Amino acid sequence: MVTARHPLRWVAVAGVLVLLAMAASALITNPAWEWEIVGQYLFAPSVVRSVVLTLELTVMGIVLGFALGTLLALMRLSPNRLLSSVAWGYVWLFRSVPLILQLLFWYNLALLYPRLSFGVPFGPALFDIGTMDLIGPLTAAVLGLALHQAAYAAEIVRGGLLSVDHGQREAAAALGIPRARRLLRIILPQAMRTIVPNAGNEIIGLVKGTSVVYIMALPELFYQVQVIYNRNGRVMALLLVAAIWYLILTTALSIVQYYVERYYGRGRA
Amino acid sequence: MSGGSRTVRDRAPGDRALGDLVTGDGTAGGHAMVELRGVHKSFGPLHVLRGVDLTVEQGQVTVILGPSGSGKSTLLRTINHLEKVDRGSVRVGGRLLGYRQVGDRLHELSEREILRQRTQIGFVFQSFNLFPHLTVRQNLTEAPLSAQRRPRAEAEALAARLLERVGLADKADAYPRTLSGGQQQRVAIARALALEPALVLFDEPTSALDPELVGEVLEVMKDLARSGTTMIVVTHEIGFAREVADTVVFMDAGLVVESGPPAQVLDDPRHERTRAFIGKVL
Numbered sequence A: 001m002v003t004a005r006h007p008l009r010w011v012a013v014a015g016v017l018v019l020l021a022m023a024a025s026a027l028i029t030n031p032a033w034e035w036e037i038v039g040q041y042l043f044a045p046s047v048v049r050s051v052v053l054t055l056e057l058t059v060m061g062i063v064l065g066f067a068l069g070t071l072l073a074l075m076r077l078s079p080n081r082l083l084s085s086v087a088w089g090y091v092w093l094f095r096s097v098p099l100i101l102q103l104l105f106w107y108n109l110a111l112l113y114p115r116l117s118f119g120v121p122f123g124p125a126l127f128d129i130g131t132m133d134l135i136g137p138l139t140a141a142v143l144g145l146a147l148h149q150a151a152y153a154a155e156i157v158r159g160g161l162l163s164v165d166h167g168q169r170e171a172a173a174a175l176g177i178p179r180a181r182r183l184l185r186i187i188l189p190q191a192m193r194t195i196v197p198n199a200g201n202e203i204i205g206l207v208k209g210t211s212v213v214y215i216m217a218l219p220e221l222f223y224q225v226q227v228i229y230n231r232n233g234r235v236m237a238l239l240l241v242a243a244i245w246y247l248i249l250t251t252a253l254s255i256v257q258y259y260v261e262r263y264y265g266r267g268r269a
Numbered sequence B: 001m002s003g004g005s006r007t008v009r010d011r012a013p014g015d016r017a018l019g020d021l022v023t024g025d026g027t028a029g030g031h032a033m034v035e036l037r038g039v040h041k042s043f044g045p046l047h048v049l050r051g052v053d054l055t056v057e058q059g060q061v062t063v064i065l066g067p068s069g070s071g072k073s074t075l076l077r078t079i080n081h082l083e084k085v086d087r088g089s090v091r092v093g094g095r096l097l098g099y100r101q102v103g104d105r106l107h108e109l110s111e112r113e114i115l116r117q118r119t120q121i122g123f124v125f126q127s128f129n130l131f132p133h134l135t136v137r138q139n140l141t142e143a144p145l146s147a148q149r150r151p152r153a154e155a156e157a158l159a160a161r162l163l164e165r166v167g168l169a170d171k172a173d174a175y176p177r178t179l180s181g182g183q184q185q186r187v188a189i190a191r192a193l194a195l196e197p198a199l200v201l202f203d204e205p206t207s208a209l210d211p212e213l214v215g216e217v218l219e220v221m222k223d224l225a226r227s228g229t230t231m232i233v234v235t236h237e238i239g240f241a242r243e244v245a246d247t248v249v250f251m252d253a254g255l256v257v258e259s260g261p262p263a264q265v266l267d268d269p270r271h272e273r274t275r276a277f278i279g280k281v282l
Ligand SMILES: Nc1ncnc2c1ncn2[C@@H]1O[C@H](COP(=O)(O)OP(=O)(O)O)[C@@H](O)[C@H]1O
Pocket: B043, B046, B048, B066, B067, B068, B069, B070, B071, B072, B073, B074, B075
């Protein structure tokens, strides 16, 4: 019995190893991948700058998206009908419209409203600005990503808040803990246990999702490698550069996510 | 309504630590600690409380018995305004709960004032409801820090004293999930006491526990009772009622059927419904 345990499993392991070796050999030995070109462009200043922009777009999209999303989740859970309907409507609208369409919409907002003014609603304007000046491609991209992200974040945060046992709210209320403190100190940290894994997926999704802003000619990672291979024709090598960077970013984020999850899982066996 | 004696119990001389914690706040002028008059409460079509009267004097232990669904939890929850009453009044320490009376009109208190009233009333739940992401010490200091704005050193010293009192001094840094059910409920009692409440409400505090863990929780509650804390306890533990209660109240279908000293209600009930219930529980 000792020798013949799980023979099928060993066959499977051997098969997988052979396939992996073949894949590695196909990647390394085929000169068409042009590994020396990959090495040459991986840390090129323009590529590194585009990685930084990708990160900036991700961070702003996530931070603003989750800030607005949390607000929407609280509105949605509020007993006030108007607030919860507005939040529902927002999620419905922004989950229905494709991100790329929304980005183009913000980018071209100037066509609809050439000037934007801020001031008393329906009253006098305090200041007035050309839409083009206010919403450049970067602002349009951040706005689009954040508004899109907020719709998904709202659902994630709402799910997290609902996952917390009702007895927790009750105990906090019975102890006389102020409302805001109840939310921030008692409910949200427990909701984070469900929020973080889902938010992690969203963040990793957004790292790659930022690539759609290439349509606005913003030099993020994906746009930048296209610019370079259009110039030198090394398509596969530069796509590989982009793939490697996306892998690095998402791996780093997965590691961070692991520790954040562990932090919010404290006290649970 | 109170069929029990109206004398305020003396504090046992040896029980200094918890005795010090009991504030007799707002009970001057001959008011009872808790006074419910004609309390009605419905959930939609379900008429859960149908005109409950109840008086609890300071320092007394009142045990509420009754079949499941008779409105015992709802009654306790109205006493700290977790549930608003539809009709009738709830007074704690002589003060109307959740409302201010101006002439003969009632004005609802602000959220902040309601929270302040709640800090005078401890609540112990059947399912403990400890905060799982906070340590035992943090569970005990949270409300004193955020609801009463006490200095941290003071809140932590009080937490240490209370943990000592419930026999869990060595668990201050543990997370609730690592404790047994009996230990968790003792922490929950200590957490309720950390507000130094004038009144502590218990909703079936031993019903979620394995039988061998019930005793340790009842011991802590008896100790509290001896120290003169005003307590209202919903429980099915007849032995506890017999030994500790000043008054036993029997509820059925949203009404107080009868109340009186334990010997009378438990051994010689006047009402058929009480007799039937006690017969089943014993
Ligand atoms: N928040 C609520 N909404 C609707 N029904 C409720 C609510 N709380 C309690 N009830 C109902 O009120 C009745 C009395 O409940 P409860 O006070 O918990 O009784 P007990 O504690 O004596 O078992 C039950 O039928 C229960 O289902």
